[in-house]
Amino acid sequence: MRTDDPHYAPERIARELDWNLLRTFVVLAESHSVTDAANQLRLKQPSVSTALKRLEDRVGRKLINRSPGHYDLTEAGRLLYREAVEINGSVLRLSTLMREMTDDVRGHVHIAMASHVVSPLIDQALTGFHHDHPLATLKIDILSSSKAIAEVAAKRASFAICLVGDHHPNLEYRRMFREYFGLFCGPPHPLFGRDDLTTGDLEGHSSVSFETDRLQDVLKPITVMRAQAALGQKITGVSSHLEEVRRMIVSGLGV
Template identity: 30%
Template structure:
């Protein structure tokens, strides 16, 4: 017995005709008749009463029809499930990213994934890194691009995109620019402009100053965008503390190295290590985009 025989059997039962069943399944009438006879031989019972003008189910045929339909339905369910895995026909992927941080390779990965799998609904959420980490841990986010201080969180898989030091960004000609370097403890003598609590950059700053002087730094001005942080420093409102790559976007300002921080600022993709097929496919695009 095979699925093709069950398909032909159901077609004859539903149409009441070997001829119409053959038209439905796109083979000859003799082919349908031969397969039904083979099925009857295997089951040891006639499935149709062929004495009239229509093919009527026998008692055995009526019982067999319920099971044949169930078997075909299960086959369709199986095919749909495999299609979801292999073809990623449908589904949803929730992605988090740091507020105000435009990362071109992530957008490239999103675009490439959408082209390959248009049936997958994409949802993009911006938040501070602490909320992104919590979202991945609870499962409300499938994956997030987050700023981290030091090592990625335990129990989460991660791909580190950037690992770099913090710098102090200041206008040319300022006292700090003339010094050329600053110890992390020395930052406390300046008005500091930085990203908010919950971001990776701020976490690195807070932990480094706390380790150096025993207290958290007083941040005079807070902005959610690295560009805004740099803009405030440009206008003399304080010393901007950002990562090296963020500072590179503002060549009119001087990036002064901060000594003795000891903790790298990381930008990393994080996800739970039980990836769904959609997430696995998206991560492949991310690896290609960030390579």
Template identity: 30%
Template structure:
């Protein structure tokens, strides 16, 4: 047998897996069918293992397959290892439940998404002792804050993807042009966005992602600025008051549309939108609170490309 020093490092663990499968199938011939391997390949692997250990592990012949004393000892050891490996997922789950600390999360303002809400609930269930520290910031500052390790996870629209950051798609946020009940266009729908170019616009300033700025400028919106604010909630309030038209997230405006205080002037076919991502820093010091959150995002929220026809034209 090899020297006990560095034994684990030098041992070929794949040979142990094959040995475990052969014993479980009670022979090389049966194991070939179970493991989808050639019988000759399994026999060779068994011989290599015996050579590495310097022991005969089994006898094969007309009487059948039978383990030697050394083979039985090895099988018991390998079985214990398999049992411990099987417990790894449960142990990791229990570790997350005992995890303590703080997850620093920064999100764009008024981000409304049912899937994201479920994600927060799922994370809180997985890590009930972790404190969620959530703050709101303009979209363009969030990526830089993640790069500087000022926050652990950012929820934001993305203009430029940095190689240092990890991106997990969350959802597509659809934006439409809205007006309040006092506006002269309330209750109508336009056939083109350009038809609204002369209407006074409520501008969201620093909280306006690039995709929305490109959409607005391409269609001539904002020739006249009625008001500007970096706060989406304030922009919506001004639109409700009838001061002008405003580009707002569809989910954010839904309650006011239902109440009859806001009305979408553009149908979805003329709307625009931006992709929202969860982002983290690949090179930040490893923190389990962050890793578990991002893994939960990747597991629950698989990206589905849903580019609106208008967006296809915009990016072409």
């Protein structure tokens, strides 16, 4: 590639690059397929494919390798995604920066939170923040822990309160409290009410768990615990919300 190729001139890219194409690409990069991205954007798949093709034409590089059973970013795609996330975060902060041009603290705080996080620390912090900054607004989204972390990494959320396994290299972490997990069953389950159980009694029984109950995710210890208890491979129900996992357990769907 010639370094003086006018196609890659910074002025041309700055002039012709469409922010909406970058925003679409960020969603594509975080999705598992074009169809998945289209569903998130509430657009038709051909429209998203066309947007990707237009962006590839603008930057002069293939950004996503697509073939049956294969979908991943090219080296150029990974580079563009990293920069697009930074641009996206800056754009999202613009309204907050404009509203903060005053002696009063204004703006919007977007919190990504795992379901059913119970802690007086959080309640006290929210009370104190609202008392000190009554003009500021908040939004709390309930997400799986992995998605909450992804929202912060993409600068779409101010911070997250969630379970953490491996640390993202670009994020700062503070431990608030420890969460403890166990094995439970509901009244309809054949093991309910017994106090003489051993791990051998659990063998073969179906399970209910969280969407992030995978070896590569934040709930890896639960996955390992289920395996050590020789629970069956059949998972009869999953949810990212603790309340719904509890509902399925109480209803007797599994351990």
